[in-house]
Amino acid sequence: MSVLVYCEVSGGSLKKASLEALSEGKKLAGTLGGAMNAVVIGNGLDAHFEAIKNHGAEKIFAVDAADHDNYIPEAHLIAVTEAAGQAGATVCLIPATTRGRELAPRVAAKLDAGLIEDVTGLDADGGQIVATRPEHAGKVYRTVKSKALPMVVSTRPNNFDAVANAGAGERVDLSIDFTAKAKVVETRKAGGEKIDVAEADRIVAGGRGLREEENFKLVEDLAATLNAAVGASRAVVDTDWRPHSEQIGQTGKVVSPTLYIAVGISGAIQHLAGMTTSKTIVAINKDADAPIFKVADYGIVGDAMEVLPALIAELKK
Amino acid sequence: MNIAVLVKLVPDTAAMIRLNAEKTGIETRDLNWVLGPYDEYAAEEALALVEKNGGEVTVIACGAENNVEALRKTLAMGANNAMLIKRDGPSDQLATAKAIANVIKDRNYDLIFAGYRATDDDSTALGPMVGALLDMPCITEVSKLEVGDTSLKAERNIEGGSEVFEANLPCIITAQKGLNEPRYPKLKGIMMAKKKPIETIDADAGEAHVETTGMTYPMERPAGKIVGEGAEAVPELVRLLRDEAKVIE
Ligand SMILES: Cc1cc2nc3c(=O)[nH]c(=O)nc-3n(C[C@H](O)[C@H](O)[C@H](O)COP(=O)(O)OP(=O)(O)OC[C@H]3O[C@@H](n4cnc5c(N)ncnc54)[C@H](O)[C@@H]3O)c2cc1C
Ligand SMILES: Nc1ncnc2c1ncn2[C@@H]1O[C@H](COP(=O)(O)O)[C@@H](O)[C@H]1O
Numbered sequence: 001m002s003v004l005v006y007c008e009v010s011g012g013s014l015k016k017a018s019l020e021a022l023s024e025g026k027k028l029a030g031t032l033g034g035a036m037n038a039v040v041i042g043n044g045l046d047a048h049f050e051a052i053k054n055h056g057a058e059k060i061f062a063v064d065a066a067d068h069d070n071y072i073p074e075a076h077l078i079a080v081t082e083a084a085g086q087a088g089a090t091v092c093l094i095p096a097t098t099r100g101r102e103l104a105p106r107v108a109a110k111l112d113a114g115l116i117e118d119v120t121g122l123d124a125d126g127g128q129i130v131a132t133r134p135e136h137a138g139k140v141y142r143t144v145k146s147k148a149l150p151m152v153v154s155t156r157p158n159n160f161d162a163v164a165n166a167g168a169g170e171r172v173d174l175s176i177d178f179t180a181k182a183k184v185v186e187t188r189k190a191g192g193e194k195i196d197v198a199e200a201d202r203i204v205a206g207g208r209g210l211r212e213e214e215n216f217k218l219v220e221d222l223a224a225t226l227n228a229a230v231g232a233s234r235a236v237v238d239t240d241w242r243p244h245s246e247q248i249g250q251t252g253k254v255v256s257p258t259l260y261i262a263v264g265i266s267g268a269i270q271h272l273a274g275m276t277t278s279k280t281i282v283a284i285n286k287d288a289d290a291p292i293f294k295v296a297d298y299g300i301v302g303d304a305m306e307v308l309p310a311l312i313a314e315l316k317k
Numbered sequence: 318m319n320i321a322v323l324v325k326l327v328p329d330t331a332a333m334i335r336l337n338a339e340k341t342g343i344e345t346r347d348l349n350w351v352l353g354p355y356d357e358y359a360a361e362e363a364l365a366l367v368e369k370n371g372g373e374v375t376v377i378a379c380g381a382e383n384n385v386e387a388l389r390k391t392l393a394m395g396a397n398n399a400m401l402i403k404r405d406g407p408s409d410q411l412a413t414a415k416a417i418a419n420v421i422k423d424r425n426y427d428l429i430f431a432g433y434r435a436t437d438d439d440s441t442a443l444g445p446m447v448g449a450l451l452d453m454p455c456i457t458e459v460s461k462l463e464v465g466d467t468s469l470k471a472e473r474n475i476e477g478g479s480e481v482f483e484a485n486l487p488c489i490i491t492a493q494k495g496l497n498e499p500r501y502p503k504l505k506g507i508m509m510a511k512k513k514p515i516e517t518i519d520a521d522a523g524e525a526h527v528e529t530t531g532m533t534y535p536m537e538r539p540a541g542k543i544v545g546e547g548a549e550a551v552p553e554l555v556r557l558l559r560d561e562a563k564v565i566e
Contacts, residue, residue, distance in 0.1 A: 011478070071480065077449065098475045102457040105442035108411060109449035114526025115410055117440045130530070135438055138535055139334040140343060144527040151526070182454035182484035185470075189478040196477040202564075226565065244460070244495045245474045250330050250436060251354055251494060259564040270330050276538060280562040282554065288543070295538050298557055302547035310548035314555045315565070 001034035001127070001149070004061075004089035006080055007052055008099055009042035010071065011187065016199070017095035019055050019162035021155045024122050025093045026056035026165045031124040032091070036167070037061065039083035039174075041076055043069045053169025055162065059087065061172050071099065071184040077106045078178045084111060086172070089150065091129060096154035104154040113150040120159050129153060137250035137273035158199065158256055190245070195229040197246055202259040205231030205248055205275070209264020209285060209304055213241040218308040219263060225315050231255070231275075233265045249274035264304045267292030284308070318372035320363040321421060322396065323431040323443065324356040325378060326387040330436055340532050350383070352390040355432025357499040358492035360391045363430050365497065366464055373397040375426075379404050379417050385515060392510035393502035399513065404520040408438065412523030414446035420518060422451055426487060428469075433458045433491040444491035454484040460495035 005025040007018040022038065029036040038057035040048060045064045052060050061083035068075060080103065084092055092111070094104040096118040108115035120141070121132035129146040131153060190196065197203055204226065206219040216230075223230045232242035234249060248255055250270040260278035265271060267283070267290055275281070276295050283296035284307050293299045300307055328334065329349040337344050352360075363374045376391040378384035379402040388399040404416050421429065431444040441457070448455030461472035464486075471482045471490060502510070544550045544557065558565045 010475070015476075073454070098458060098473070101441040102445040102455070105410065105414075105440075105446040106449040106455075108442075109414065109446045112411075115440075115442060115446075116527060117442055133439075134535075136328070136334045136343070137330075137436065137439060140336060140532055140534060142532050143530050145530050146527050147525065181452075182456055182482050182488065184480045185483050186481040187475075187478060188481075194477070198476050244493075247494075259558070259562075268331075269333070273330075276535065280558070280564045281538075281541070282558070293541065293543065295541070297538075297541040297562065298554055299541060299543045300545060300547070300550045300554060301543060302550070306548045307551060310551040311554070314551050 001032040001090045002087055003029040003032070003034065003036045003091045003093060004080070004084050004087050005036060005038045005057070006092065006094040006100070006103065007038050007040040007048070008095055008097060009040060009045060009048055010099065011189070014048040014051055015095060015097060016162060017097055017155070017157035019051065020157065020160040021093045021095045022052065022055035022057060023163045023165065024155055024160050028091065028122060028124055032127065034090070037083070037087045037089070039080055041068055041079045049169060049171060053167050054164050056165030056167040058168045059170050059172050061086065061174050063174050063176055070187065072178070072180045073102065073106070074181050075176060075178045076103055077110065078176045079174060080107050081110050082174055082176055091150065092152045094152065094154045096156050100154050104152050108152040111150055111152065113152050114146055116144060116151065116153045118154055118156050120156050122153065122155065138254060138277065139273055197229045197231045197248060197255055198253050200229035200255070201257050202226050202228035203231045203255060203257045204228050204261045204263065205233065205265060206236060206263045207233035207265030208235040210236070215305065216241060218304065222261070222308055222312050225312050226259070228259070233271055262292050262296070263308065265292055266290050267295065318366060318370050318427045319425060320367060320372060320374050321424070321426045321429045322356070322360050322363045322374060322376045322391060323417065323429065324360065324376050324387045324391055325353050325380070325435050326350050326384050327353045327435055327437045330354065336532050336534070341529050342532065350386060352387045353432045353435050355434060355492050355494070356387070358494065358496045359430035359432050360394055360396065361497045361499040362462060362492060363428070364395050364500070366428070375400060377402065377417065377420070379413050379520065381405065388515055389510045390502070392513050393506040394500055395506060398516070400516045400518065402518050402520045404522055406522030407525040409523060409525040410440055410442045410446060411526060414443055414450055415523055416520035418447045418450040419520070421447065428464065428486060429489045431489065431491050433493045444489050448489045453487055453489055455489035455491065456482045456484060457491040458493040459490050460493045462490060462496060
């Protein structure tokens with residue numbers, strides 16, 4: 001029994017979600033009684049081996065070639081299945097990032113293995129996988145047990161801790177044969193040093209209660225003061241005040257930052273589905289009966305246009 | 318163009334989800350069922366392409382009989398043909414993907430659309446799985462698409478940016494919000510959809526790879542407190558965030 005963890009390198013950096021998956025993989029391998037290995041693909045990977053090793057990988061299967069500056073889904077699939085074959089992996093763990101969400105089902109199909117997507121809890125029992133995952137955007141959670149191995153499991157980012165573990169970190173270079181059926185021809189970075197809501201530790205989200213697009217300046221200022229990302233309700237995404245990449249909720253992103261500040265957001269069930277697992281929730285809303293206050297740890301009843309400037313000033317003190 | 322759209326019936330996203338008495342599944346009585354919100358984008362894109370380039374749209378659902386409702390909704394939007402792949406047994410993504418791949422492989426579709434995720438199981442798996450089974454490219458979470466005669470260009474958002482893909486046809490695309498504005502069915506379409514035949518194919522139940530051991534609700538958040546009203550409450554809020562919640566320095 002062994003566990004193989006896919007480590008995602010994109011935009012030249014090793015995703016934090018990979019370290020989280022490695023840490024879970026190490027625990028799982030311990031319970032199952034086997035080794036944990038890793039697989040990584042990209043161009044110029046040397047810089048990342050230390051971190052992968054220090055998160056417990058025994059072998060690190062690597063496809064390191066200039067072809068892989070840009071993402072080629074097929075190559076990542078072949079790299080994982082090839083490494084899984086060589087390592088005799090019985091469980092493949094893949095972080096459920098945008099890329100992982102499509103890679104995991106492909107790997108499952110190729111290995112003819114079961115798939116459990118986007119898990120928030122992972123364990124083993126009697127040689128089988130036991131995993132918990134949110135469904136209906138977190139309105140309920142399901143716990144499932146595998147019937148047979150191999151299994152492919154994707155782990156929700158920002159949910160598991162990344163903990164250091166010593167591993168042998170032996171590098172095994174793989175050469176793979178693939179046909180690029182689809183490939184990325186251009187990767188764009190979001191403007192400036194913007195933090196993505198899906199990866200942010202703090203989020204300030206605004207809704208229709210801001211009344212005008214210009215008033216989002218206050219949300220941006222508060223976010224900048226807190227080093228937070230900006231989020232939005234669907235109401236303000238649908239009016240084009242904010243891009244869909246910032247939408248939080250059932251048809252947007254599901255987030256669980258340490259601090260979530262909801263400003264002028266009523267707290268519709270679809271919005272709550274995306275943020276109630278945040279550690280601390282603050283709501284600012286002029287309606288004391290707004291449902292958002294039911295999930296908020298701290299609330300201020302008031303006009304956002306007065307409260308936000310005061311809050312920014314207080315934080316800057 | 319010969320285009321297929323994969324659709325699924327899901328509970329309305331506004332629904333309160335309750336668990337059944339055994340806590341092994343959700344209580345389905347009293348739920349309002351709708352066409353998957355992302356499947357609407359998928360269907361719209363297919364219909365718009367056929368309006369522009371000619372061809373036919375076939376909508377496909379795999380599962381229990383009630384999925385006919387999802388098919389009728391897309392027929393009402395204007396789809397030409399509908400197919401129900403009947404599969405009983407526990408839901409399992411790989412088993413469903415195999416049943417769908419089995420049918421699709423002989424039908425020469427130029428493009429296949431699916432939602433990027435079904436809002437019930439939230440698994441985001443089906444499109445890429447069918448792609449891998451058929452050795453066909455699949456581009457997921459697409460919010461912008463340009464289709465040419467033999468190839469396409471697709472854009473999607475990723476963490477902190479976006480990616481532009483190129484692929485040759487045939488190709489599977491999973492639809493994210495932003496791709497288009499789905500049309501509302503017109504009364505005439507709804508009437509016609511009721512009369513259109515639905516091709517039914519029986520599929521193997523296949524194997525389930527996992528079994529549910531239990532379901533739970535998320536941890537209830539303890540009741541919070543209203544710190545106060547207006548700007549006056551701000552200093553106390555900041556103090557609480559620092560000293561009690563310890564989430565800011
Ligand atoms: C299929 C489907 C999927 C959906 N998915 C999502 C999703 O992913 N995410 C999402 O967010 N929504 C989603 N929705 C929409 C959701 O139902 C709500 O319509 C939406 O969340 C409302 O946004 P809002 O809270 O900004 O606006 P509103 O509900 O209009 O609330 C505005 C709030 O601002 C307050 N307010 C007004 N003025 C001020 C002021 N000056 N200062 C302070 N507060 C003020 C009001 O009291 C009110 O509570 C979805 C809906 C459907 C049908
Ligand atoms: N049983 C099914 N029949 C047809 N299409 C499906 C089925 N399940 C999922 N899909 C399609 O695949 C998408 C993603 O579903 P999922 O992988 O379940 O999140 C959905 O939006 C549908 O387009």
